[in-house]
Amino acid sequence: MTANSWLAEERGVSSANVQEINKLHEKLNTLIVAWAKEPFSEERKEEIHQIEYALQRLWGFSQDRDYHTWAKLYEFRCQWVGKQFICKKTGAVFAIPDDVKERDFFSFGKCAVDVGRLNAYSRLIGDVEAI
Numbered sequence: 001m002t003a004n005s006w007l008a009e010e011r012g013v014s015s016a017n018v019q020e021i022n023k024l025h026e027k028l029n030t031l032i033v034a035w036a037k038e039p040f041s042e043e044r045k046e047e048i049h050q051i052e053y054a055l056q057r058l059w060g061f062s063q064d065r066d067y068h069t070w071a072k073l074y075e076f077r078c079q080w081v082g083k084q085f086i087c088k089k090t091g092a093v094f095a096i097p098d099d100v101k102e103r104d105f106f107s108f109g110k111c112a113v114d115v116g117r118l119n120a121y122s123r124l125i126g127d128v129e130a131i
Contacts, residue, residue, distance in 0.1 A: 001025040007059075017058045024055055028070045033098055036077035045071050076102060076118045087111040088127040 003013070003021040013021070028051055035044050052068040061067075080096045087094075087109025094108040102117045111126035124130075 001029065011060050013059060021055060021058050024051055024058075027051065032070065032074045032077060035074060036081040036098065038078075040075060040078035045074055048074050072118055073101070076100075076115075079118075080115050084131045085111070085113055085124070085128050086131050088129060093131070 001022075002025065003018045005018075007013075008018050008021075028048065031044075031048065035041070048071045049065060049068055052065075052070055053063050056063045056067070077098075077100060080100050081098055082095055084093060084095045085108075086092070089111070090109035092109030092111070094106060094113065096106070096113070096115065100115055102115065104115050106113045106115075109126075109128075111124070111128035113128065114123040114125065116122035
């Protein structure tokens with residue numbers, strides 16, 4: 001992910017800050033991909049929040065945890081990445097991919113998994129079972 005160049009220009013963000021924003025986005029992505037394969041950790045979530053605060057400072061926004069998206073993505077992926085499901089009718093097996101996002105919908109065999117939203121809902125559709 002790279003910084004929105006239009007927004008950076010509109011907000012007067014320096015090119016040095018844009019480069020730092022891009023580095024932090026890359027770091028967040030790398031951390032979340034690695035950490036989502038392990039059990040959820042409040043300490044890691046807090047580390048992500050600290051990076052998000054740094055991003056807000058670089059953008060010139062007020063620091064507000066309510067606008068953090070990466071920490072929520074980390075928590076969401078910890079719940080889903082690598083989980084496997086089997087369609088009982090066809091025997092098809094499906095594993096949730098590393099890049100899963102809220103509201104992703106995966107169909108396999110004669111079944112489907114709707115990962116829904118963090119702490120809100122998810123659905124298994126058809127004769128499907130977690131394995």
